[in-house]
Structure formats: C-alpha cells, structure tokens
Amino acid sequence: MKVAYYPGCSLHGTAQEYDESTRMVCKALDIELEEIDDWNCCGASSAHSTNDKLSVALAARNLALAEKTACSTLTVPCSACFQRLKAADFRIRENAELAREITSLIEMPYSGNLEVLQIIQILARPEIVERVREKVKKPLKDLRTVCYYGCLTVRPPKVTKVGDYEDPMYMDVLMQAVGADNRFWSYKTECCSGGLAMARSDVTKRLSGILLNMADEADAECVVLSCPMCHANLETRQSALLAERRIPKKIPIFYVTELLALAMDIRDVAKLWPKHLVDPRPLLVSKGLG
Amino acid sequence: MPTKEITESQLDSQLVKEVEAKSHTKVSSCFQCLKCSSGCPLSYEMDYLPAQVIRMVNLGLRDEVLKSRTIWVCASCETCTTRCPNDIDIAHVMDTLREMALRSGKAEAEQDMRRFHEAFLSAIKTWGRVHELQMIGTYKLKTRKFMEDADIGMEMFKRGKIKLIPEPIKGRKAVKKLFRKT
Structure with a gap:
C-alpha cells in the first residue's frame, strides 16, 4: 500500500521522533x-x-501537491495539520465558488478526490492491526498506558468524519494489539490548550496538569498520543508542575508509533529515547523493555 | 460578572449578518442552551462565555465582542462546534471575530496571542514552513519576554530537537502570493 505523506513542520523539527x-x-x-x-x-x-x-489556501496547496503523487490517500501524523488539511478539503468540496477561488490562488487544480487520514486511522484498520499483531516480538506486557487523542483528530466530526468522536478507539486498539495493559479514562479528547502554549503557558500548565493527574488516577505509567502539540504540552510542563507540586510525579509521553516500533522490536527506536524531555528509559527498563 | 446596561445606540443590527456570512453558520439559531459553555475547557479564562458571545453577536454588540478576551483565549478545540444542538460552528465564529477584530483595529485583549500569530505567520511567509527557532526568536523580540520558558528551550536544544537551519521550500514565491492575495 502506497500513501502520500504530509509530515508538517513539527515533524521536521521538535517532533522528529514522531x-x-x-x-x-x-x-x-x-x-x-x-x-x-x-x-x-x-x-x-x-x-x-x-x-x-x-x-484554506495554505492547506489547499498541499492537497493539490498530494494529488500529484497519484496516491488516493494522504496521511498526516500531526493532528493539527490533519485537521487543517481536512477542513480545507471539506470547505472546497462543499463550496464550488470557494473551490474556484482557491484553485486560482494556488494556481493548481484540486479535484477533491483525495482521502485525507490521520495516521492512526490507517494503523487502526483491522487488516493493519492484524499485521501489527503478527509482528509483535516484545509485547508491552504490564506497561500501563492511557491513550490521549486531544481535539483535532476527532473534532469537528462533520469535518473529520470520525464516528466515535467522544470515545475514539484507534490507539486503544493498537495498544491492546501489542499487549499493553491499556487503561480507560474519560479524558481522551480533552484539550491540552494547543497553540496557547507560547503566549499563555499558565493555561497550558493548568490543562496539561489536569490531564497528567487524570492519567495518574487511571493508574497509567505513561501517556500514548498522536499529536506533536499535545506531546510538547504534556511533556515540557512536567518539571514546573512537579516543582509546584501540581502533579504527583513525572511520566513519559510516547508517540503511539514509538511504542508500536518498540513492540515490533525495531532496534532504531532506542535512538529516539534521548530526545524525550521526560526520559522513558527507567520505565522501559523496569518492564524489561529497555 | 458585572451587569452592564445596554443602550440602543450600541446595537448594530449588521453584526449578525456579517458574522453569519463570514463564518457560514447560522448564529441566529442559538437558543442559549449553554452546552457550548459548559463543555468549554477555556471558559474559566474568558470574560464572556461562548454562549454570551453568540448572544452578543445576535444583539449587535460589536465593540464588546471584538474587544473581548474570549476570542483570543479560545483554543479552537472545537468542543462547542461539536456539541451545539443547533449546528452552529461556534469555533468558526470565534475565528471570524478574531479576523474582524484585527482588520478593524479593534483587537485589544491578549496582545501576546496576536504577537504569537504574527510571528508564526511571518515564518511561513519567509520560508514556506515554520522554522521553530526563528519563530520563537521573532515572538521573543515582539514580547520582550526573553527568559520565559528559556529552560524548556535549552532542554529541547540539548536533545537536538531544535533545528538551527530553516528549510526553505521551492514554492516560497507561491506561498508569499497567498499572503498577498488574501
């Protein structure tokens, strides 16, 4: 299977590990x-x-370029980019006048026949989950996880076309497939404060603090997610939150793909651990996964 | 929240029409169920709840909504839009109000949020992509908040997460044109 890939700026920068x-x-x-x-x-x-x-125009330029690849599916790992591309795709399909205006601005055609999917939507397809299951060499046995989806993979459902937007299961299904002790919690789609992090870090601390406390309450040892913005907000604020005694302890934050790579025993994944601001190695070693 | 008397001269009947046309959503169908506001994770930071902003748009309180803090602390999480029983795209209304506030020069509250957006967009305009280091530098120059989160920046830098060199795209001119023409 061949799919067009839009990494986005974060994945070429602070989210290289994703x-x-x-x-x-x-x-x-x-x-x-x-x-x-x-x-x-x-x-x-x-x-x-x-x-x-x-x-719409900035996102649409990428959709038009993706169409040139001859792939029928475009995948986007960053939830924020995913939602922007998906929203532009939705608006262009819905509004012929806007579509004309945008294609003239970007000076490229866009037929609107592209299927835009967040990477977890592809990975959680039953046939891919089956493939994951077959390739597991190091089951993440006893690793207590909670999956965090945040906002922009699921909302608004009219645009994202996600059915279970209040209780998505994509990553949960994957964590179960690789044998993790995956926990359920009711904070899967709460907001981490997104782009407010630079100008209003107090808000980010408050919202990510709630999420970290709720993960702890679910007895999770780490959070599994699929968005660079959520990752940064949950990871970078832990030192300050701990110093202010607003969280009980620091916990590692993993991209779902990192844990899949670990379970499939892809050696290179170990090179990514030093990139984490909360070092996941002590936890992984304690679980025999180091 | 203090109660303020509204005088008729404050009411601008064009506001709701303008917002509805720009946000492609029927703001006037709001019946004030407050579902948007009870689910809003940022409501505690707002001077007016999302439902109140919608009401103010319907009433025509132009200056009050455009100068509000609410429109800038909205994180665009889309919970309100998702849950609205009348299918009002409230998050899009917030976008529309921010844009109107900027274009009319009425934006007042949360200046640093606007500076962040300016820094972010200027990075895209220059390179076609966001070079995080340059974007952060531009933001710091605008806000003079040089030390805020410097510790986090250092931790990221030590781990090789921050690229020193930007990645200019070939289509920089095409991207610049999008800025010019919109």
Whole structure:
C-alpha cells in the first residue's frame, strides 16, 4: 500500500521522533510513504485564527501537491495539520465558488478526490492491526498506558468524519494489539490548550496538569498520543508542575508509533529515547523493555 | 460578572449578518442552551462565555465582542462546534471575530496571542514552513519576554530537537502570493 505523506513542520523539527517512528512502523507494515514534494506549512491555528482565506489556501496547496503523487490517500501524523488539511478539503468540496477561488490562488487544480487520514486511522484498520499483531516480538506486557487523542483528530466530526468522536478507539486498539495493559479514562479528547502554549503557558500548565493527574488516577505509567502539540504540552510542563507540586510525579509521553516500533522490536527506536524531555528509559527498563 | 446596561445606540443590527456570512453558520439559531459553555475547557479564562458571545453577536454588540478576551483565549478545540444542538460552528465564529477584530483595529485583549500569530505567520511567509527557532526568536523580540520558558528551550536544544537551519521550500514565491492575495 502506497500513501502520500504530509509530515508538517513539527515533524521536521521538535517532533522528529514522531516522524522517524512513523517511518519505521510504516516500513515494517509495508505501508509505503511518499512525502509530498515541496509541501508548505498548513497554517496551523495562526492562519485560521486571523485570515480564513489564507488558512484554506495554505492547506489547499498541499492537497493539490498530494494529488500529484497519484496516491488516493494522504496521511498526516500531526493532528493539527490533519485537521487543517481536512477542513480545507471539506470547505472546497462543499463550496464550488470557494473551490474556484482557491484553485486560482494556488494556481493548481484540486479535484477533491483525495482521502485525507490521520495516521492512526490507517494503523487502526483491522487488516493493519492484524499485521501489527503478527509482528509483535516484545509485547508491552504490564506497561500501563492511557491513550490521549486531544481535539483535532476527532473534532469537528462533520469535518473529520470520525464516528466515535467522544470515545475514539484507534490507539486503544493498537495498544491492546501489542499487549499493553491499556487503561480507560474519560479524558481522551480533552484539550491540552494547543497553540496557547507560547503566549499563555499558565493555561497550558493548568490543562496539561489536569490531564497528567487524570492519567495518574487511571493508574497509567505513561501517556500514548498522536499529536506533536499535545506531546510538547504534556511533556515540557512536567518539571514546573512537579516543582509546584501540581502533579504527583513525572511520566513519559510516547508517540503511539514509538511504542508500536518498540513492540515490533525495531532496534532504531532506542535512538529516539534521548530526545524525550521526560526520559522513558527507567520505565522501559523496569518492564524489561529497555 | 458585572451587569452592564445596554443602550440602543450600541446595537448594530449588521453584526449578525456579517458574522453569519463570514463564518457560514447560522448564529441566529442559538437558543442559549449553554452546552457550548459548559463543555468549554477555556471558559474559566474568558470574560464572556461562548454562549454570551453568540448572544452578543445576535444583539449587535460589536465593540464588546471584538474587544473581548474570549476570542483570543479560545483554543479552537472545537468542543462547542461539536456539541451545539443547533449546528452552529461556534469555533468558526470565534475565528471570524478574531479576523474582524484585527482588520478593524479593534483587537485589544491578549496582545501576546496576536504577537504569537504574527510571528508564526511571518515564518511561513519567509520560508514556506515554520522554522521553530526563528519563530520563537521573532515572538521573543515582539514580547520582550526573553527568559520565559528559556529552560524548556535549552532542554529541547540539548536533545537536538531544535533545528538551527530553516528549510526553505521551492514554492516560497507561491506561498508569499497567498499572503498577498488574501
């Protein structure tokens, strides 16, 4: 299976471990990723917060470039990028006048026949989960996980087309497949504060603090997620939160693809652990997974 | 929240029409069930609840909504849009109000949020992609908050997570044009 791949700016920067682990896992599962040529930033929250047309146009340029790959599916690992591309795709399909305006702006055609999917939506397909199960060499036995989806993979469902948007299961199914002791909690789709982190770090601390406390209450030892913004917000605020005694302890934050790579015993995944601000190695060693 | 008397001269009947046209959603169908506001994770930071903003748009309190803090602390989590029984795209209304506030020069509250958006967009305009180091630098220059989160920046830098060199795309001109024409 070959799919077009849009990594987005974070995966080429602070979330390199997400990009690398996504590539490792897809390779092992025979999913060929074709990175779209010369992609640009999706515009993220700054574009849609300040200039509606620009936000659609920036995202649409990437959709048009993805269509040039001849792949029928475009996958996006970053939830924020995913939602921007999906929203532009939705708006263009829905509004012929806007579609004309946008294609003239980007000077490229876009037929709207592309299927845009968050990477976890592909990985959680039954046939892929089966493939994952067959390839597990190191079951994540006894590793107590909670899966955190955040906002932009699931909302708004009219755009994302996610059915179980209040209780998504994509990553839970994957964690169960690799043998983790996966916990359920009711904070799967709560907000981490997203793009407020730079200007209002107090808000980020409060919201990520709630999530970390709730993960602890579910008796999880780590959080599994699929968004670079959620990852940064949950990971980088832990030192300050612990110093202020607002969380009981630090816990590692994993990209779901990192844990899949670990369970499939892809050696290179160990190179990613030093990139974490909360070192996951002591936990992994204690579980015999180090 | 203090109660304020509304005078007729404050009411701008064009506001709801303008917001509905720009956000492609029927703000006037709100019946104030407050579902948006009870589920909003940022409501504690807001001067007006999301439902109140919708009400104010319907009433025509233009300056009050455009100057509000609410529109800038909204994190666009889309919980309100998802749960609205009247299918009002409240998150899009927030986008529309932010854009209107900026274009009319009425944006007042949460200046650092606007500076962040400016820094972020200027990075895209220059390179086609966001170079995090440059974006953060631009933001710091705008806000003069040089030391805030410097410890986190150092930790990321030590782990090789921050790229020093930007990745300019070939289509920089095409991207710049999108900025110019929108």
